[in-house]
Amino acid sequence: MTAPHPRHRRALAIPAGLAVAASLAFLPGTPATAAPAAEAAPAAATDGTPLSYVVNVAPGHRPSATVRRAIAKAGGTIVTSYDRIGVIVVHSANPDFAKTVRTTRGVQSAGATRTAPLPSAATTDTGAPKVLSGEDLAAAKAAGQSAEGKDPLEPLQWDLPAIKADKAHEKSLGSKKVTVAVIDTGVDDTHPDLAPNFDRDASVNCVAGKPDTTDGAWRPSAAESPHGTHVAGEIAAAKNGVGMTGVAPGVKVAGIKVSNPDGFFYTEAVVCGFVWAAEHGVDVTNNSYYTDPWYFNCKNDPDQKALVEAVSRASRYAEKKGAVNVAAAGNENYDLTSDEITDPSSPNDTTPGDRVVDPSECLDIPTQLPGVVTVAATGAKGLKSSFSNYGRGIVDIAAPGGDSTAYQTPDAPATSGLILGTLPGGEWGYMAGTSMASPHVAGVAALIKSTHPHASPALVKALLYAQADATACTDPYDIDGDGKVDAVCEGPKNRNGFYGWGMADALDAVRR
Numbered sequence: 001m002t003a004p005h006p007r008h009r010r011a012l013a014i015p016a017g018l019a020v021a022a023s024l025a026f027l028p029g030t031p032a033t034a035a036p037a038a039e040a041a042p043a044a045a046t047d048g049t050p051l052s053y054v055v056n057v058a059p060g061h062r063p064s065a066t067v068r069r070a071i072a073k074a075g076g077t078i079v080t081s082y083d084r085i086g087v088i089v090v091h092s093a094n095p096d097f098a099k100t101v102r103t104t105r106g107v108q109s110a111g112a113t114r115t116a117p118l119p120s121a122a123t124t125d126t127g128a129p130k131v132l133s134g135e136d137l138a139a140a141k142a143a144g145q146s147a148e149g150k151d152p153l154e155p156l157q158w159d160l161p162a163i164k165a166d167k168a169h170e171k172s173l174g175s176k177k178v179t180v181a182v183i184d185t186g187v188d189d190t191h192p193d194l195a196p197n198f199d200r201d202a203s204v205n206c207v208a209g210k211p212d213t214t215d216g217a218w219r220p221s222a223a224e225s226p227h228g229t230h231v232a233g234e235i236a237a238a239k240n241g242v243g244m245t246g247v248a249p250g251v252k253v254a255g256i257k258v259s260n261p262d263g264f265f266y267t268e269a270v271v272c273g274f275v276w277a278a279e280h281g282v283d284v285t286n287n288s289y290y291t292d293p294w295y296f297n298c299k300n301d302p303d304q305k306a307l308v309e310a311v312s313r314a315s316r317y318a319e320k321k322g323a324v325n326v327a328a329a330g331n332e333n334y335d336l337t338s339d340e341i342t343d344p345s346s347p348n349d350t351t352p353g354d355r356v357v358d359p360s361e362c363l364d365i366p367t368q369l370p371g372v373v374t375v376a377a378t379g380a381k382g383l384k385s386s387f388s389n390y391g392r393g394i395v396d397i398a399a400p401g402g403d404s405t406a407y408q409t410p411d412a413p414a415t416s417g418l419i420l421g422t423l424p425g426g427e428w429g430y431m432a433g434t435s436m437a438s439p440h441v442a443g444v445a446a447l448i449k450s451t452h453p454h455a456s457p458a459l460v461k462a463l464l465y466a467q468a469d470a471t472a473c474t475d476p477y478d479i480d481g482d483g484k485v486d487a488v489c490e491g492p493k494n495r496n497g498f499y500g501w502g503m504a505d506a507l508d509a510v511r512r
Helices: 065-073 097-101 135-145 228-237 269-278 304-320 436-451 455-469
Strands: 051-057 076-082 087-092 105-112 179-184 251-259 282-287 325-329 341-343 354-357 372-379 397-400 419-423 427-431
Touching: 051 065, 051 076, 051 097, 051 304, 065 076, 065 087, 065 097, 065 325, 076 269, 087 269, 087 304, 097 105, 097 304, 135 269, 179 228, 179 269, 179 436, 228 251, 228 419, 228 427, 228 436, 251 269, 251 325, 269 282, 269 304, 304 325, 325 436, 325 455, 372 436, 397 436, 436 455
Parallel strands: 179 251, 179 282, 282 325, 325 372, 372 397
Antiparallel strands: 051 087, 051 105, 076 087, 341 354, 419 427
């Protein structure tokens, strides 16, 4: 069964009348040296629409005079330069800018980060979270009165026992010295479940492609998606007698806003986000999105190749500086190891059209980048979620992301098959998607880092996989019960296409 194709990975169509917003994979030290000033002397025709570009050069030094002159001559203005990874962010109205600059000595690749002019011409997001009503809250609190040591809404969180997080919390809540950065739509740090654990110093707005450290710039506006706030709560909602409980309620959480007001995650913002995390002591990043406007970025396209290279450099830099990067696998029920996939949604910021891609050559970024932990979603019965992408050798691990109760119903007192999280404005609500699975794994990685504070990212990942509960293939997989196979799982119990190494295990993460 293939999920519908929304404008982004921002919203899932979950049956049974539930209105939900789902995963953005559902649904924009000191930082690396920035160019001291914008450099532009447009000499080329600039009658096109203004676009943003990345220009990739050799890392480690300020862009050479030759490259700077070529950018200016081609009609470009340097916005910022991430010298340590060799990525330059440029704006230009010259439609031939990238083609022209690629011929310059010292330029390794260059490409437009979008197909819509600046600012984005996108429409509004689809879907909305299912917000807990006052009646829901009262019922949950009543159900939890006899649950000693639990936050009021924890009885609704079937996902915590699914990964043994409830048992883990009896041993450890995680360390305040560990920070998880939510690279997403922004985080409302004023929420009572997030304020106790919020890391302001590691938070930033990267939407423009360069850091904005204005106080509160990391928060979503009232019109923007609540996605990042929801993800943050899943990771680190405080165990404070208020609301819900995160997977790692004792660690710090930061907000790195990379989604623009129209809900797009463009390359320059994502690069900025990873570099910021790298240089501000972040231990884990959560990435529940794909980098717009291309669902899959094909290396035989010079623009898309440049985007893959820029985000790759940034994510590798973050890992080199100590961060474990965790990402959602996506919500289209795609087999990411198939020979070809029909992508009907790219480019999603102008007019998408069907194209057939080879997912081994055309990558979902950052999800399919080397070193990134790729997370598939499961429902309340522990089966692959109806919407979750999969693929042996692509999916590394699985965690709860929710599903319709028509497919997987949780045990009482939980009533929703979706995932509870924090919402802006001091509310709580349900969402579903691999975007909700990824933060569970990010939380477990944070618990591992808390238990092993000197562990490298490679060791944290090794422990994450070794401690996962091996889960055999679901065969046959007929999630909607119509007699037709909806996806085919390949591989052994301890490494297969649906569940990777298995279900994330928070209890093992806190055992020394």
